[in-house]
Amino acid sequence: MLPFEHLSPSLKPRQDAFGNAVGQAIPDWQGCHRLPDAAMAGRTCRLVPYDRAVAPGLFDAFSAAGGGLWTYLPYGPFSSPEDLADTVETYQRHRDFQTFVILKDENPLGFASFMRYDCPNGSVEVGGVTFSPALQRSVMATEAMYLMMKTAFDHGYRRYEWKCDQLNRPSNLAAIRLGFQFEGVFRNAVVTKGRRRDTAWYSVIAEDWPQVRARLEAWLAPENFDDRGRQKQSLSAIPLSSPGV
Secondary structure (H helix, E strand, C coil): CCHHHCCCHHHCCEECCCCCEECCCCCCCCCCCCCCCCCEECCCCEEEECCHHHHHHHHHHHHCCCHHHHCCCCCCCCCCHHHHHHHHHHHHHHCCCEEEEEEECCEEEEEEEEEEEEHHHCEEEEEEEEECCCCCCCHHHHHHHHHHHHHHHHCCCCEEEEEEECCCHHHHHHHHHHCCEEEEEEEEEEEECCEEEEEEEEEEECCCHHHHHHHHHHHHCHHHECCCCCECCCHHHCCCCCCCC
């Protein structure tokens, strides 16, 4: 079978008046609005719209990581809190990033952004994901990604994207762990920091979301953790049943 002949079950193809195959009808579709600049609260963390006042705390949190944190990111390392703040604000102004800071007990530990809005088609990407060592591989990190995904689908989005360098193994594995479906690689997609980047594309679509949501919520539930905060069942061990693909 040729790649273009593989049809997603959720496409629900049908024939138009001319006998040509067309996709599922989306009646009364009006598109989506940009997501609100509003806090997102979870059990282990809180996300708030970026404010320059958090730059010193973020700079300190990121400084614990060393230079390797920035290998696959288009920005960094930062020389000062002011450099960090200027960079985030430049991305917000010129690349339409909508950045949220991830807080634990009001301490900033990282940030992530809604970006590449396609409101007429109901698509948005989560990008610029930057986690300090205190946030990496934590329940907070997973919950932060869940909260952003939930916000998008709660507001009617039909497609939620994750893209990363094909060579960035941690980011690729994170997408799969969170329930994103791999869609392919865009070769020679970007020149960044003086080198070629082939970009891996992942997505969760509206048809996937009920199963992805149930799986994430089952893992994040308090009863999945003991009194020392250790997971009883890993997220990877919880099956993702019948995604829409």
